[in-house]
Amino acid sequence: MTAPSHTPVGTIITIAPTGAHAKADVPQLPVSTEEVAGAAADCERVGAAVIDLEPRHDTALPDVVAAVRGRSGLLVRVTAYARSETLETLLDAGADIITCPLEAPDDFVADLREGAGIRGIAVHYEVRDQAGLDALRRLELVDPPHVVLVLGEKLPGTVAGLSEVLAELDAGTTFTTTGLGTTSLPVLLTALAAGGHVRVGMADTLDYADGVPVRDNTQLAARATGVAKIAQRAPVPPEEARSTLLPEPPA
Numbered sequence: 001m002t003a004p005s006h007t008p009v010g011t012i013i014t015i016a017p018t019g020a021h022a023k024a025d026v027p028q029l030p031v032s033t034e035e036v037a038g039a040a041a042d043c044e045r046v047g048a049a050v051i052d053l054e055p056r057h058d059t060a061l062p063d064v065v066a067a068v069r070g071r072s073g074l075l076v077r078v079t080a081y082a083r084s085e086t087l088e089t090l091l092d093a094g095a096d097i098i099t100c101p102l103e104a105p106d107d108f109v110a111d112l113r114e115g116a117g118i119r120g121i122a123v124h125y126e127v128r129d130q131a132g133l134d135a136l137r138r139l140e141l142v143d144p145p146h147v148v149l150v151l152g153e154k155l156p157g158t159v160a161g162l163s164e165v166l167a168e169l170d171a172g173t174t175f176t177t178t179g180l181g182t183t184s185l186p187v188l189l190t191a192l193a194a195g196g197h198v199r200v201g202m203a204d205t206l207d208y209a210d211g212v213p214v215r216d217n218t219q220l221a222a223r224a225t226g227v228a229k230i231a232q233r234a235p236v237p238p239e240e241a242r243s244t245l246l247p248e249p250p251a
Contacts (some may be wrong), residue, residue: 010236011228012197014050015043017217019203037067042218044072047225047235055085065094073238091115097122102132122246129154144172157183192231200224
C-alpha cells in the first residue's frame, strides 16, 4: 500500500463538538439538542464544513441531526458507536455520512455497509489502531475510501506516527485526521502538511493550550481555519466538501 498521492487545495474542517464527555465534568460542553445546533452554526461561520455526531444516552440522535440541519448547512456525519441506539436508528438518523468503526465485529461492519447503501448514505471508516488498518485492508474496497484517522492514543500523534499510517493507505484514499488531547495541534499541523483534512473539537481535546481549557468549539474551529489559511489550504464550504466526502451516485 502507498500513501495518498492527491494533495487537495482546500481543507475540509470537521467539528466534533461533544463526544462522550459529561456535562457535569465539562460545563461548557454543548450537550442538549439546542446547544449542539448552536455550536454547529457558530463553527460553520468560522470555517467548518462537517459535524461529527456520536449517539448519547441523554439526547435523541435524530433530533440532534434535525436541529443541526435547521441551524446550519454543515454535512452531518454520524459515528456508529451503538452506545445507546441500534444500528438501524443510527442509519435512519438523517445523516449524510456514517462512520464505521473498524474495531467493530465483521457482521456489524457488513450490516452497516449494506444498510448505508440501501439508504444512499456515504460510509467512512474510522481507524484508531493497527488492527483498524488491517481491517480496512481486508475489506478490499473497489473505490478508494475516506478514512478518519484518530491519533494520540493507540496510534502516535506525531509526524512519524501519521507518516507510518499514511504509508499503509491505498493511493487515492482521502483522509481526515484528529489528535486526541495534547496531540491535537501537532496532528493538525502534520495533517495539513500531508495533504489531509482535519477534525477538531471538544470531543477530542478539552485544552486549547498547556494549562488553558477550551472556551468552546468555535475557538478550536477558528484556530484550525487560521492555520489552514497560513498553510495556503483555506477551508472549503460544505457544498464543496461534498465532492470529496460523498461519492457520486450511480448512473
